[in-house]
Amino acid sequence: xxxxxxxxxxxxxxxxxxxxxxxxxxxxxxxxxxxxxxxxxxxxxxxxxxxxxxxxxxxxxxxxxxxxxxxxxxxxxxxxxxxxxxxxxxxxxxxxx
Amino acid sequence: xxxxxxxxxxxxxxxxxxxxxxxxxxxxxxxxxxxxxxxxxxxxxxxxxxxxxxxxxxxxxxxxxxxxxxxxxxxxxxxxxxxxxxxxxxxxxxxxxxxxxxxxxxxxxxxxxxxxxxxxxxxxxxxxxxxxxxxxxxxxxxxxxxxxxxxxxxxxxxxxxxxxxxxxxxxxxxxxxxxxxxxxxxxxxxxxxxxxxxxxxxxxxxxxxxxxxxxxxxxxxxxxxxxxxxxxxxxxxxxxxxxxxxxxxxxxxxxxxxxxxxxxxxxxxxxxxxxxxxxxxxxxxxxxxxxxxxxxxxxxxxxxxxxxxxxxxxxxxxxxxxxxxxxxxxxxxxxxxxxxxxxxxxxxxxxxxxxxxxxxxxxxxxxxxxxxxxxxxxxxxxxxxxxxx
Numbered sequence: 001x002x003x004x005x006x007x008x009x010x011x012x013x014x015x016x017x018x019x020x021x022x023x024x025x026x027x028x029x030x031x032x033x034x035x036x037x038x039x040x041x042x043x044x045x046x047x048x049x050x051x052x053x054x055x056x057x058x059x060x061x062x063x064x065x066x067x068x069x070x071x072x073x074x075x076x077x078x079x080x081x082x083x084x085x086x087x088x089x090x091x092x093x094x095x096x097x
Numbered sequence: 098x099x100x101x102x103x104x105x106x107x108x109x110x111x112x113x114x115x116x117x118x119x120x121x122x123x124x125x126x127x128x129x130x131x132x133x134x135x136x137x138x139x140x141x142x143x144x145x146x147x148x149x150x151x152x153x154x155x156x157x158x159x160x161x162x163x164x165x166x167x168x169x170x171x172x173x174x175x176x177x178x179x180x181x182x183x184x185x186x187x188x189x190x191x192x193x194x195x196x197x198x199x200x201x202x203x204x205x206x207x208x209x210x211x212x213x214x215x216x217x218x219x220x221x222x223x224x225x226x227x228x229x230x231x232x233x234x235x236x237x238x239x240x241x242x243x244x245x246x247x248x249x250x251x252x253x254x255x256x257x258x259x260x261x262x263x264x265x266x267x268x269x270x271x272x273x274x275x276x277x278x279x280x281x282x283x284x285x286x287x288x289x290x291x292x293x294x295x296x297x298x299x300x301x302x303x304x305x306x307x308x309x310x311x312x313x314x315x316x317x318x319x320x321x322x323x324x325x326x327x328x329x330x331x332x333x334x335x336x337x338x339x340x341x342x343x344x345x346x347x348x349x350x351x352x353x354x355x356x357x358x359x360x361x362x363x364x365x366x367x368x369x370x371x372x373x374x375x376x377x378x379x380x381x382x383x384x385x386x387x388x389x390x391x392x393x394x395x396x397x398x399x400x401x402x403x404x405x406x407x408x409x410x411x412x413x414x415x416x417x418x419x420x421x422x423x424x425x426x427x428x429x430x431x432x433x434x435x436x437x438x439x440x441x442x443x444x445x446x447x448x449x450x451x452x453x454x455x456x457x458x459x460x461x462x463x464x465x466x467x468x469x470x471x472x473x474x475x476x477x478x479x480x481x482x483x484x485x486x
Contacts, residue, residue, distance in 0.1 A: 017315055019256060019323070020195030021308070022294045025301035 005031065005074060028075075036078035038093040042069055046090035053082035053091065098282075098342075103275045105268035108236035109175075109201050109261070110135035111275070112243025114145045115283040118173040118199075120165035122150040122158045127213050128265040129177040129203040136173075147173075155180040159187035159198070166196035167304055169295035171247065174198065177265065178205035178219045185223065191258045192227025193320060194305050195294055197250035198258045199243070200228075204366065204417070205265040206452045214453020215265030216417035217366065221394075221426050227320055229259040229327050230395040232365040234351075236273045239263055241344065244278075244287055248334045251290050254326040264367040266453070278342050286341040328396045349398035351390040354380065355405050358387025360468045363402075363431055364415040365391040368456055372415065375461040386465055397430055403438025411443045413468040415461070415478075417450035424475045443471065449478040 008029035011017050047069050054062040054069070061072040062082060071082075083091040103111065110132045113121070121140070123133040139145035148165075152158045155176050162172040176184055181202055191198055202220050206212040220230060229250065233239040242261045250259040263269050296304065308316050332348050339345040353373050355361055360379075362372050369390035376386040389405055391398060406412055412435075414428040423429070428446035435442055447464045449456045460478045467476065477484070 014315060014319065017312070017319065019319055020294055021193065021306050021316070022195075022302050022304050023306075025303045027303070 005029070031074040033074055033076055033078075036076060037096055038078045038080065039073060039076065039096055040071055040078070040080065040082050040091045041094050042071065043090045043092065044068055046088050048088055048090075050087070053086055056081050056085050098276045098278055101275050101277050102272055103236055103240075104131065104270055104272050105233070105236045105239045105263045106131035106203070106270065107135055108240040108275045109243050109263065110139070111277050112240035113173050113199075114139050115278065115280060116171070116173075116199075116244055116247045116287060117145070118147050119170035120148045120150060120162065120172045122152050122161035122165070122172070122174050124152055124155050124158050124176070124180060126155070126177045126180040126203075128205060128215070128269045129175050129180070129201065131269065132175050132201055132203075155184040156187060159184045159191060159200070162198045162200075163187065163191050163194060163196050166191075166198055167194075167294070167296060169290070169292055169297075171251075171290045172196075172198045173200070175201040175203070177203040178207055178213075181219045181223060182207065185226070188223055188226035188228060188258075192324075193316070195256040195320070195323065196258060197247075197256055197290075197292075199246040199250055200258065200260050201243070202260050202262050203265045203269045204262050210452070212452040213265075215267055216451045216453065217262070217264075218418050218451070220260060220262050221418045223260070224395060224426060227257065227324065228395065229255075229257055229324060229393070230262065231259070231393050232262045232391065233268060234367055234369055234390065236268070236271075236275050237344075238346075239268065240275055240277065241338065241342075241346070244283060245331075245334050245338060245346075247290070248287055248337075249327055249330050251292075252326075252330045252334075255323050255330050256292075256294065257320075257323045257327060262366070267367045276344070282341055286337060324396055331393065347392070348401070349391070349393040349396065350401045350405065351392055352405050353388040353390070355387035355389055357385055357408075359385040359410040360412070360465060361387040361389050361406060361409050362413045362415055362461070362465065362468070363389045363391065363427070365394065365427065366417070368415065368417070368450065371456065371458055372461055375458050375465065378458075378462070379465055384465070384469070391427070394427065394430065397434070399434040399437060402431060402434040403440065406435065406440060406442055407438070409442055411445070411468045411471070413445045413447055413464055415447040415449065415456070415464060419448050419451065428475070444474075445472070446475045447478045448476065454479055
């Protein structure tokens with residue numbers, strides 16, 4: 001399951017912190033995509049929905065929205081693996097401005 | 098209970114078997130080897146149902162124990178000297194990760210000059226690694242500490258790895274009659290290990306993550322509180338231990354005729370026995386001598402030292418350790434305890450036993466005389482050649 005962004009609540013007391021380095025997995029409170037120089041863009045006409053890109057994505061940011069394959073740009077680092085492995089050339093890397 | 102004739106290493110192995118760790122990972126090193134040899138035999142003969150992992154180094158031994166702990170397993174490892182130092186990177190990892198691993202360390206000298214005999218420089222080098230450190234005096238105490246260590250380390254308030262130290266050869270390789278408790282009694286004493294600090298498919302967790310400057314200090318604070326909490330959990334554990342097994346221990350320290358003592362020798366490990374004999378001899382001569390054995394040095398018995406030394410006239414710290422360029426580390430810690438307790442008691446440091454050198458009764462008697470008469474603060478005792486004149 002793809003994690004969603006949660007609102008960060010600053011702990012008011014030490015007891016609100018985990019006792020050690022263990023905490024609920026996927027607890028994301030900040031976006032993390034700032035160093036992306038190119039973004040993958042899916043051409044929905046070419047996409048067959050095989051989801052091979054979902055299997056390869058090292059950051060798990062590819063999923064489905066409204067029945068179509070979609071990329072979560074809040075966490076995509078722009079590595080381009082999805083564009084490289086797409087058998088239908090449905091993903092293009094476009095420069096970030 | 099059954100009586101067995103066991104060495105310190107063997108007694109510890111018997112204690113570990115009774116604690117039933119899920120995973121044992123170890124690499125052999127003199128004088129620790131026998132403890133893991135015995136455990137390997139116990140796994141082989143079926144009397145211990147542990148996963149025994151042969152690793153290629155001490156660094157891997159503790160890494161493996163951490164991995165086991167991270168799936169909720171009870172994990173044990175053992176090492177000594179150079180092995181402990183090779184493992185050093187992993188020690189703060191285990192304590193910061195709050196993995197309550199138990200490790201036996203056979204106290205041995207550190208190279209160079211290469212030497213396999215006993216002193217306490219190896220474990221004292223690791224004093225700041227965030228581990229609880231206990232020092233056994235007898236084979237019986239070694240077995241009992243194996244059980245107490247798991248109880249204390251795994252307590253929710255503590256969650257801190259635990260290092261039990263046995264003086265190399267003097268304790269690891271000498272034999273005495275040891276009471277080995279029955280498995281039934283041990284089950285009454287030691288609960289199964291339960292933790293939230295583990296990989297769990299039903300409740301997925303992120304383990305062993307990084308924490309930046311924004312909250313790192315808080316995590317270290319929590320780690321400090323955990324090991325500080327061990328002081329009260331040690332007392333609780335020993336009370337429960339006495340209820341179940343009928344043997345009582347005395348917390349962070351073991352005081353011998355200190356109530357009215359004017360001159361107290363503070364030490365740790367097996368040499369405490371000879372200090373007590375010497376104190377008895379001095380008492381017969383009318384000198385009010387006492388001995389304070391530190392059973393634990395992390396958490397450090399600050400309060401106990403302050404209370405026990407409050408009426409003393411002078412104290413000595415006898416240790417098999419030297420922080421080159423300064424003094425013995427136990428001496429530094431004791432002086433800090435004295436200062437915090439507001440005690441202005443003269444204290445003297447006696448460094449001896451390095452690289453397995455015997456400390457004689459005569460050495461200890463001379464050290465007491467030094468405490469009584471005053472003199473140089475930091476002294477090497479038992480040097481075989483004249484170094485001072």
